[in-house]
Amino acid sequence: MTPPRPGRDRGLVRPYVVTEGRAHPTRNTVDLVTLVMAVRNRPLSGLNPEKRRVMELCGGGALSVAEVAAHLSLAVSVTKVLLCDLIDSGHLTARPPVPKAQRPDAQLLQEVLHGLRSRF
Amino acid sequence: MGSAPVSDPVYVSDTVTTTVKILVVGHFAVGKTTFVGTLSEIRPLRTEETMTRAGELVDDLAGAPDKTTTTVAMDFGRLTLSESLVLYLFGAPGQKRFTRLWEDMLHGALGALVLADTRRLDHSFDIMGLLEEHGVPYAVAVNHFEGAPVFPEADIREALDLLPETPLVTCDAREATSSAGALISLVEYLQTRTPGER
Ligand SMILES: Nc1nc2c(ncn2[C@@H]2O[C@H](COP(=O)(O)OP(=O)(O)O)[C@@H](O)[C@H]2O)c(=O)[nH]1
Numbered sequence: 001m002t003p004p005r006p007g008r009d010r011g012l013v014r015p016y017v018v019t020e021g022r023a024h025p026t027r028n029t030v031d032l033v034t035l036v037m038a039v040r041n042r043p044l045s046g047l048n049p050e051k052r053r054v055m056e057l058c059g060g061g062a063l064s065v066a067e068v069a070a071h072l073s074l075a076v077s078v079t080k081v082l083l084c085d086l087i088d089s090g091h092l093t094a095r096p097p098v099p100k101a102q103r104p105d106a107q108l109l110q111e112v113l114h115g116l117r118s119r120f
Numbered sequence: 121m122g123s124a125p126v127s128d129p130v131y132v133s134d135t136v137t138t139t140v141k142i143l144v145v146g147h148f149a150v151g152k153t154t155f156v157g158t159l160s161e162i163r164p165l166r167t168e169e170t171m172t173r174a175g176e177l178v179d180d181l182a183g184a185p186d187k188t189t190t191t192v193a194m195d196f197g198r199l200t201l202s203e204s205l206v207l208y209l210f211g212a213p214g215q216k217r218f219t220r221l222w223e224d225m226l227h228g229a230l231g232a233l234v235l236a237d238t239r240r241l242d243h244s245f246d247i248m249g250l251l252e253e254h255g256v257p258y259a260v261a262v263n264h265f266e267g268a269p270v271f272p273e274a275d276i277r278e279a280l281d282l283l284p285e286t287p288l289v290t291c292d293a294r295e296a297t298s299s300a301g302a303l304i305s306l307v308e309y310l311q312t313r314t315p316g317e318r
């Protein structure tokens with residue numbers, strides 16, 4: 001199964017592609033604390049070595065974008081490009097940082113506070 | 121292929137649906153790395169970006185051109201706050217130049233804790249200015265170092281030109297309860313700024 005690349009084919013490319021592979025902030029795509037995890041049983045053929053390393057790491061469970069970068073000793077900017085590609089190709093899924101609609105800011109802060117108070 | 125890529129990752133629990141981040145910032149040697157390490161449940165991690173001196177990002181996979189590059193690093197740690205919620209703490213040095221890594225860190229951050237040292241309060245100005253410029257709410261935590269002068273709170277507030285509502289606390293970044301207390305002060309302050317709006 002060839003991963004679809006609808007964006008590139010139709011010219012609906014995201015900013016970091018437009019900027020010649022540069023990891024543009026991609027504000028709504030991946031954040032430092034976006035969690036990514038591997039989709040099971042996706043073929044790894046055709047992935048470059050860096051992407052294979054990402055898949056190997058992410059096969060074990062969920063990690064934030066920042067953690068992936070640190071564990072693989074890659075720059076965050078490079079990591080984001082790799083992760084976006086792997087999300088596009090269906091190898092990874094991403095969980096956005098805050099499902100905002102579900103948790104209004106006030107409730108979120110209350111949960112943070114409660115968590116801190118009960119842990120320390 | 122097949123070389124182990126990984127420094128023993130500790131994965132985030134499957135039940136986690138929400139991640140948030142708080143920045144821990146301040147000048148060199150103020151205690152950022154210590155603070156993050158004290159509170160993190162994982163061994164603190166570090167990432168770096170290579171920039172040209174002009175502030176451009178060098179993100180070619182093949183690596184940086186040899187000449188005029190510099191490295192911007194951040195330390196970060198993780199704290200599971202409930203079954204569904206994880207807090208990441210990002211520690212990064214203040215910088216005159218606003219870098220891509222800074223933009224990444226600030227984006228979506230709940231707020232920032234500015235660590236300060238009474239021996240050089242003026243070293244905190246740059247970072248406070250950067251946070252204000254980008255609308256990131258912050259609290260100030262004075263780390264007490266042995267031999268550092270102890271000033272009345274009012275004097276520190278004046279020296280740092282703090283708004284009356286900005287929390288000013290003291291903390292020992294080597295100590296978990298004390299460091300958590302500083303974070304709690306910050307989050308309580310954030311709550312006062314979020315009166316159920318939106
Ligand atoms: N007395 C005291 N020493 C501290 C405190 N926080 C950090 N230190 C020490 O200060 C030095 C610099 O701390 P570090 O965390 O590396 O600073 P960073 O450059 O801001 O990351 C280390 O030797 C720490 O042990 C504190 O709250 N009190």
Ligand SMILES: [Mg+2]
Binds near residue numbers: 152153154195
């Ligand atoms: Mg440090």
